[in-house]
Amino acid sequence: MIRELVDARVADKTVEIFFKGQRVASHLRAPNRRGHTTLPEHMPSAHRRHASWTPSRLVASAEKIGPSAAALFEEIMAARPHPEQGFRTCLGILALTRTYDNARVDAACRRGMSIRARSVASIRSILKNGLDRTFLDEGERSEREPVRHGNIRGRDYFH
Numbered sequence: 001m002i003r004e005l006v007d008a009r010v011a012d013k014t015v016e017i018f019f020k021g022q023r024v025a026s027h028l029r030a031p032n033r034r035g036h037t038t039l040p041e042h043m044p045s046a047h048r049r050h051a052s053w054t055p056s057r058l059v060a061s062a063e064k065i066g067p068s069a070a071a072l073f074e075e076i077m078a079a080r081p082h083p084e085q086g087f088r089t090c091l092g093i094l095a096l097t098r099t100y101d102n103a104r105v106d107a108a109c110r111r112g113m114s115i116r117a118r119s120v121a122s123i124r125s126i127l128k129n130g131l132d133r134t135f136l137d138e139g140e141r142s143e144r145e146p147v148r149h150g151n152i153r154g155r156d157y158f159h
Helices: 045-051 055-065 067-078 083-098 102-114 120-128 132-143
Strands: 007-010 014-019 022-028
Touching: 055 067, 055 083, 055 102, 067 083, 067 102, 083 102, 083 120, 102 120, 102 132
Parallel strands: none
Antiparallel strands: 007 014, 014 022
């Protein structure tokens, strides 16, 4: 019944939808102006899949990628009026782990946060162009020993 003309009967407390004279749906009317009530069975399947996600579940999934991914997910959801509006972006970033390893996706998320890029397209572009590698290298450098050389004085040289 997609893209079909329907009739609606709106009363004080209910809304009824008719198709060719047959009632196909009946809903309680939202009590507040511009409010909405949606029955899960009337939602598209893609929307029902998103309904099973919660902000904490998404952040927990991001933590498996790395701390930068988790921080970016929290930032994405906090930037929207409703956290659910950021779910699709977060799920898109999670999907990038099918193509790229977790370390690269986490490094791309770290770079994305540093340049305030909060979209899947931005994170994908960072990965595609190898811009995550500089952040990946920085993480590896911090675990290495400091460089030792005769011309490097070190912190003890300066009071």
